[in-house]
Amino acid sequence: MYHRDFSTMKESILDKNVNFSEWYNNIIRISKIIDDRYPIKGMPVYYPNGYFAIRKILNILENELEKYGFEPYWFPILIPYEIFKRESEHIKGFESEVFYVTPSKPVEEEKEIKYILRPTSETEMYYMFSLWIRSYRDLPLLTYMTNTVYRYETKATKPLVRGREILWNEAHTAHKDLDDAEKMIKKSMEIYSKVFWDHLSIPHIWIRRPDWDKFAGADYTFAADTILPDGKFLQIGTTHLLGRNFSKAFNIIFEDEHPFIKIDKNKFEAFNENNYRYEIEIIEDKIKIRLYDNNKELIKSYEEKIEFDEDISEDNKNLINKINNIIKNKFNEDKLVNKKFVWQTSFGISMRTLSAVISIHGDNKGLILPFEISHIQIIIIPIYYSEDERSKILKYCEDVYNLLKEKYRVKIDKDDTKSPGWKFNQYELMGVPFRISIGKRELEKNTVTISVRQYDSKSKNYEIKLENLLNELDRLIIEYDKELKERAKKYFENKILKIDNLKDLENNLDKNIAFKVPFCMKEECAKNIKEKYSLDVRGTDIIPEDAKNKKCIFCNTDAKYYVYVGKSY
RNA sequence: GGGACCGUAGUCCAGCCUGGAAGGAUGUCGGUUUGGGGUACCGGUGGUCCCGGGUUCAAGUCCCGGCGGUCCCA
Numbered sequence: 357m358y359h360r361d362f363s364t365m366k367e368s369i370l371d372k373n374v375n376f377s378e379w380y381n382n383i384i385r386i387s388k389i390i391d392d393r394y395p396i397k398g399m400p401v402y403y404p405n406g407y408f409a410i411r412k413i414l415n416i417l418e419n420e421l422e423k424y425g426f427e428p429y430w431f432p433i434l435i436p437y438e439i440f441k442r443e444s445e446h447i448k449g450f451e452s453e454v455f456y457v458t459p460s461k462p463v464e465e466e467k468e469i470k471y472i473l474r475p476t477s478e479t480e481m482y483y484m485f486s487l488w489i490r491s492y493r494d495l496p497l498l499t500y501m502t503n504t505v506y507r508y509e510t511k512a513t514k515p516l517v518r519g520r521e522i523l524w525n526e527a528h529t530a531h532k533d534l535d536d537a538e539k540m541i542k543k544s545m546e547i548y549s550k551v552f553w554d555h556l557s558i559p560h561i562w563i564r565r566p567d568w569d570k571f572a573g574a575d576y577t578f579a580a581d582t583i584l585p586d587g588k589f590l591q592i593g594t595t596h597l598l599g600r601n602f603s604k605a606f607n608i609i610f611e612d613e614h615p616f617i618k619i620d621k622n623k624f625e626a627f628n629e630n631n632y633r634y635e636i637e638i639i640e641d642k643i644k645i646r647l648y649d650n651n652k653e654l655i656k657s658y659e660e661k662i663e664f665d666e667d668i669s670e671d672n673k674n675l676i677n678k679i680n681n682i683i684k685n686k687f688n689e690d691k692l693v694n695k696k697f698v699w700q701t702s703f704g705i706s707m708r709t710l711s712a713v714i715s716i717h718g719d720n721k722g723l724i725l726p727f728e729i730s731h732i733q734i735i736i737i738p739i740y741y742s743e744d745e746r747s748k749i750l751k752y753c754e755d756v757y758n759l760l761k762e763k764y765r766v767k768i769d770k771d772d773t774k775s776p777g778w779k780f781n782q783y784e785l786m787g788v789p790f791r792i793s794i795g796k797r798e799l800e801k802n803t804v805t806i807s808v809r810q811y812d813s814k815s816k817n818y819e820i821k822l823e824n825l826l827n828e829l830d831r832l833i834i835e836y837d838k839e840l841k842e843r844a845k846k847y848f849e850n851k852i853l854k855i856d857n858l859k860d861l862e863n864n865l866d867k868n869i870a871f872k873v874p875f876c877m878k879e880e881c882a883k884n885i886k887e888k889y890s891l892d893v894r895g896t897d898i899i900p901e902d903a904k905n906k907k908c909i910f911c912n913t914d915a916k917y918y919v920y921v922g923k924s925y
Numbered sequence: 926g927g928g929a930c931c932g933u934a935g936u937c938c939a940g941c942c943u944g945g946a947a948g949g950a951u952g953u954c955g956g957u958u959u960g961g962g963g964u965a966c967c968g969g970u971g972g973u974c975c976c977g978g979g980u981u982c983a984a985g986u987c988c989c990g991g992c993g994g995u996c997c998c999a
Binding site: 377378381392393395396397510511512513737739740741772774775776777778779780781782784793795796797805814815886887890 | 926959960961962963964975992993994995996997998999
């Protein structure tokens, strides 16, 4: 059942709507995406049809990042264990699933761990960031790395979805203040949505993860979730505001123009030479300043009225001067320190994206790939009945191939041992968008027959004169991707049901959909939901939707926000 | 983290309960035929029965451990 060859296609059970999980497991093998016979759990081998698509997706992303000013870096695959341990929350989140590396054949007595395989690259990169960053002029630092990371998954693995080796692109940035870092978070979501929707037609929503589910070491995490045909959420991209958690652990410090640091919407802080902390809060027309010592004890507090100014930022010279003067005059402070920890973000997209493409666009005949990422975009299939015809038709195929090869990834299948019908089915299975059949008919009329991959039905055929081929292709490709996108949009329309009571949820549990419901935002309640319904609380909208006049549909206490709940991968 | 099921030819499987000669289909190779939606036939080829240990005169089959896979629950 697990490793079907093309030959057994007729017998195989491949109904996406009846048993999605089985359909997925079969399709990724028979459509030449992966070969998971490699004898390590969670580490399959990727065939060209799969690896090419993964690389292409990551290339699209790299281009988008570079347009915004990101630059590629390469860091080693090994991280010294000592460095990995530095950020306490981070290590808590990852230590149980890292691969530990011993530098040579381990001797029984020497069990000391020296290195780990990177499970994600924050720690190794930020070790270097602390050496590179000196001045505000070094910021923002915008880096990305397309690489592999390793996580020791012990339980169920699923090709492309959960494995021990992950191909992905991770971006890491450092900024002078919170505003700048949050702008980056916004931009990262824009870039990712462009990749998911504009290029790959994957419908998705951005969700603010609840605190108990955020990235280890982050202040908050936003995730792009899509929903697969079985109604389960699949996370396909994440972006994290790391705040100053890592810069404090790794000592990533820069010297700024001025000493004030924006730490919240209307809060600043600053430090004096003794490392005493000033907290400056601006509320409507008041400015409040508090001074804390090293033990976080309040030493002095002061407030006064100011003219309200909309622009609360370090760039507002008026405001900064005002604060400076108060501190100088009322707190007798000569010098505030300009050295600050950087604000950081990190975000990533992995090959999981391909599993979403396969799951959402594919049908019972096989894969359907967006034109841009298909390894073979156009397959030419010669059809002939005699030796004499064969050479003429192959020559004609070569002519068509030469016409297309500059612009498209095109291939002629000259294999005589397979019938044309067999080939039609094989390339549809592999998700090749366009087929060009060339036989006697086309040869005589100087045309080609283009067949376009259709969802769950036979290809649509167009007979086109050779001189119109390039123009017609342009048009058909746009139409192909447009249909793909419209189908995906329609697919997603009824995937999330917004409801206010538990009965409606219970009645729809078997409908392969997700839900949006009023929720109390308590972790304990989320745990109960998981236990009782196997549903995860995925989080709120990025700007949470208010549910203050509602009751949490699970525990019936006052609700705070609407959250997304559903089964998940 | 807990549980269920599974691993036999390149692939998909039967055989295991009840121990006694390694099977089928498909692929692959040679040939004939066929070719516009998975041609048909003839002949050949293909096995560390996942690995290690145990029980037994005898293990694919029973027992234990590991590796790998699928699913369910947390």
